[in-house]
Amino acid sequence: MCIKSSVGLHGTNSKTDVKVIQAALNLYTSGSFLLESKLTVDGQIGPKTIQAITLLQKSSVQISKPDGKVDPKGKTLKTLKQGVTKGLSEYALAAIMAHGKSSVINKYFPLLQNNLSRYQINSPLRIAHFLAQVGHESLSFRYTEELASGANYEGNLALGNTQSGDGVRFKGRGLIQLTGRSNYSEYAEYSRIDLMKKGNEVLVALTPAYALDVSLWFWNKRRLNTKADKDDLRGVTYRVNGGYTGLQDRRDYLDRAKFFLLP
Structure with missing residues (x-):
């Protein structure tokens, strides 16, 4: 599992997991989802990251009540994985080397x-x-x-x-x-x-x-x-x-x- 615990609003928000989600949101290119500006992959949860999760849920995950949170076994993470641009990028490397x-x-x-x-x-x-x-x-x-x-x-x-x-x-x-x-x-x-x-x-x-x-x-x-x-x-x-x-x-x-x- 690429994250171990929940990320987002009222999530556990471990620094490593937050970095993974921040990088994934930056690299998500499917559907109508579009960030106004890229997130800083710093492992710090904040309004911009939570808003980006909520936007993804509204535009691409198609859940009735977006909660601004990504769970390890949830639909939001599955959607992210399917829509992330695959390959070694600076964002991906920052998330993989999460302790660096x-x-x-x-x-x-x-x-x-x-x-x-x-x-x-x-x-x-x-x-x-x-x-x-x-x-x-x-x-x-x-x-x-x-x-x-x-x-x-x-x-x-x-x-x-x-x-x-x-x-x-x-x-x-x-x-x-x-x-x-x-x-x-x-x-x-x-x-x-x-x-x-x-x-x-x-x-x-x-x-x-x-x-x-x-x-x-x-x-x-x-x-x-x-x-x-x-x-x-x-x-x-x-x-x-x-x-x-x-x-x-x-x-x-x-x-x-x-x-x-x-x-």
């Missing part, structure tokens, strides 16, 4: 537009699964560097950490995190970015284009499109996480993405 800052999300939107197809993430289902994973892993693009110091990776030969200080130096970075000397070296060779020069490893976290590309590279390396094509959230999650940590949160991201991307 608009200024950061706006930086990633053109990068996604220009780079997803380079890795054959070129179907609505593939895009939805990719966004679900990077959304959870980075908390909606908020984090591109592991919060822990990385000291626990010191001497981890499985990660190729053979030199003193490698744990901290090659800690997790990226939307889907690149971790360990071996992985940094492999990606550096692939991308031709000199990440092995001391001090350059932080570029993966500091540069949005690199933070995204390393995640796309990982996605391609792990052949995750094949799992996405089967709509296998558990399978995708296991290959990203090595387990199922945060599975429900990943599912929530996926549900929001599917609402805006899939028919």
Whole structure:
């Protein structure tokens, strides 16, 4: 379900759910419904959002007594889903990455537009699964560097950490995190970015284009499109996480993405 609780007049109005409805109203193009001006996708319920819901109910939902509220299993949400312009738009991305800052999300939107197809993430289902994973892993693009110091990776030969200080130096970075000397070296060779020069490893976290590309590279390396094509959230999650940590949160991201991307 793309929203978990009611949105609108006397609704629960969780910030995440409100963002979904605001974005959907902006993207609704069916029937005679027309907003005078687009809503700000900020998760704050107010008169403009409630008025837009009521207008939709009057013009397109055809319910006898519009109540200005969208329920998770109600007719208004069903109508919205059917009439939303499908595809990855700035409004849709703001709703999918509901925990993120608009200024950061706006930086990633053109990068996604220009780079997803380079890795054959070129179907609505593939895009939805990719966004679900990077959304959870980075908390909606908020984090591109592991919060822990990385000291626990010191001497981890499985990660190729053979030199003193490698744990901290090659800690997790990226939307889907690149971790360990071996992985940094492999990606550096692939991308031709000199990440092995001391001090350059932080570029993966500091540069949005690199933070995204390393995640796309990982996605391609792990052949995750094949799992996405089967709509296998558990399978995708296991290959990203090595387990199922945060599975429900990943599912929530996926549900929001599917609402805006899939028919």
